[in-house]
Amino acid sequence: MHVIVIGAGVVGVTSAWYLTRDGHEVTVIEAREGVALETSFGNAGGICPGFAGPWAAPGMPLKALGWLFRENAPLKIRPRLDAAQWAWLARFTRNCTSERYAANKTQMQRVAHFSKACLVDLRAETGIRYDDGTGGILQIFCTDEEAAGGARAAHILQDLGVPHRLLTPAEALAVEPSLARSTVSLSGALHLPADETGDCHLFCRDLARLAEAHGCRFLFDSPVSAVLREGDRVAGVMAGATRIEADAVVLATGPWANRLLRPLGLSLPIYPVKGYALTCEITDTEAAPRSSVMDEHSKVMVTRLGKRLRAAGVAELAGFDPSMRPAVLNGLRDRVAALFPDAADFATAEFWHGFRPMTPEGASRVERTRLPNLFLNLGHGSNGWTQACGTGRMLADLVAGRETCLS
Numbered sequence: 058m059h060v061i062v063i064g065a066g067v068v069g070v071t072s073a074w075y076l077t078r079d080g081h082e083v084t085v086i087e088a089r090e091g092v093a094l095e096t097s098f099g100n101a102g103g104i105c106p107g108f109a110g111p112w113a114a115p116g117m118p119l120k121a122l123g124w125l126f127r128e129n130a131p132l133k134i135r136p137r138l139d140a141a142q143w144a145w146l147a148r149f150t151r152n153c154t155s156e157r158y159a160a161n162k163t164q165m166q167r168v169a170h171f172s173k174a175c176l177v178d179l180r181a182e183t184g185i186r187y188d189d190g191t192g193g194i195l196q197i198f199c200t201d202e203e204a205a206g207g208a209r210a211a212h213i214l215q216d217l218g219v220p221h222r223l224l225t226p227a228e229a230l231a232v233e234p235s236l237a238r239s240t241v242s243l244s245g246a247l248h249l250p251a252d253e254t255g256d257c258h259l260f261c262r263d264l265a266r267l268a269e270a271h272g273c274r275f276l277f278d279s280p281v282s283a284v285l286r287e288g289d290r291v292a293g294v295m296a297g298a299t300r301i302e303a304d305a306v307v308l309a310t311g312p313w314a315n316r317l318l319r320p321l322g323l324s325l326p327i328y329p330v331k332g333y334a335l336t337c338e339i340t341d342t343e344a345a346p347r348s349s350v351m352d353e354h355s356k357v358m359v360t361r362l363g364k365r366l367r368a369a370g371v372a373e374l375a376g377f378d379p380s381m382r383p384a385v386l387n388g389l390r391d392r393v394a395a396l397f398p399d400a401a402d403f404a405t406a407e408f409w410h411g412f413r414p415m416t417p418e419g420a421s422r423v424e425r426t427r428l429p430n431l432f433l434n435l436g437h438g439s440n441g442w443t444q445a446c447g448t449g450r451m452l453a454d455l456v457a458g459r460e461t462c463l464s
């Protein structure tokens with residue numbers, strides 16, 4: 058069967074890999090000049106099933122209101138005359154109940170742990186390397202309130218059987234000795250030793266090469282303008298002036314999904330939530346984290362990727378606004394410099410932004426549409442690197458008519 062995958066971010070590339078391994082003829086069509094040049098390019102590098110969970114949580118609406126007028130807030134809503142933004146926020150708020158939170162978290166945890174197992178298998182099968190690390194993730198708390206939140210999270214992790222340990226500040230320093238130089242005072246930490254790290258862009262680049270070696274075809278610089286419908290099925294796509302026919306089409310277009318869905322009479326509640334990152338060369342290896350530190354206070358994650366340090370965070374709801382606000386960039390750089398003062402020359406940091414494809418529920422959408430040969434692998438939000446191998450595998454299972462991890 059000829060399957061077209063639209064989009065070569067981490068979700069499109071993993072989908073293409075598993076479809077190719079199932080014996081399909083696969084064509085990946087990507088608007089940019091290479092793989093993973095949008096949201097999958099500069100993320101925080103955390104493969105963290107332990108943290109997988111929705112942002113829509115009890116108490117979040119009040120917190121978000123409190124952050125409305127704080128320029129450097131971790132979550133910033135910039136209200137616009139945009140019906141999609143208001144509809145998304147209303148649905149997000151409806152998901153902030155304890156019941157919805159528990160249901161969404163359980164689903165996200167199932168997919169994320171399944172995905173980690175798929176990634177481990179993929180690594181064993183292919184030997185793929187991507188500045189990867191298996192040193193776990195340390196979530197640090199600066200206030201007693203944050204530490205209490207960590208203790209509540211530990212209860213949930215206990216129920217889910219996820220390996221974890223609540224640590225005193227001294228124990229946290231034993232896990233990440235470089236924090237001894239930090240100017241930020243710690244009140245405790247939560248260690249998730251089974252979580253992993255790695256450069257998502259490098260992973261996608263090499264997985265695409267491996268897929269090509271198995272016969273998968275990549276077309277770059279080829280924005281798809283339409284998915285072609287014939288009766289109650291799709292027949293292929295238009296990429297520029299070229300019509301490309303297929304037996305099945307997969308949408309893996311991240312935050313841009315609705316541009317192709319709406320003309321088909323379909324849509325998903327996916328909103329682009331902008332995040333920022335910085336990357337710099339590590340100049341003193343002892344002063345940099347061994348693995349990854351999630352600073353609960355600022356919601357900034359700092360990860361070692363080979364010889365580089367990556368820090369990422371911030372969530373802005375402002376549509377596809379591409380501007381990078383200097384106050385946010387400075388705030389990000391100042392926080393990393395406070396956590397790991399001697400690790401790098403932060404003046405030379407390279408900045409980046411990306412748009413998380415967020416559903417209000419938090420969970421991704423891997424599904425067959427009512428056009429039976431059109432499939433979706435979308436809405437991975439803040440967890441796409443963590444979930445991509447799992448949802449790629451699930452997508453291939455759906456196309457093949459097999460049961461998925463959520464069946």
Ligand SMILES: Cc1cc2nc3c(=O)[nH]c(=O)nc-3n(C[C@H](O)[C@H](O)[C@H](O)COP(=O)(O)OP(=O)(O)OC[C@H]3O[C@@H](n4cnc5c(N)ncnc54)[C@H](O)[C@@H]3O)c2cc1C
Nearest residue numbers: 064066067068088096097101103281311332440441442443
């Ligand atoms: C600051 C930040 C930090 C993050 N940190 C983490 C983390 O630590 N761990 C984690 O698990 N996740 C993290 N994420 C989330 C993760 O990066 C995303 O969930 C993931 O990259 C989404 O992948 P995707 O393939 O769905 O989207 P994308 O990577 O955006 O790929 C979609 C692709 O589709 C292409 N496309 C769109 N429309 C068309 C069209 N019409 N024709 C052809 N091509 C098209 C685009 O060009 C793009 O290449 C972070 C995100 C951000 C922004």
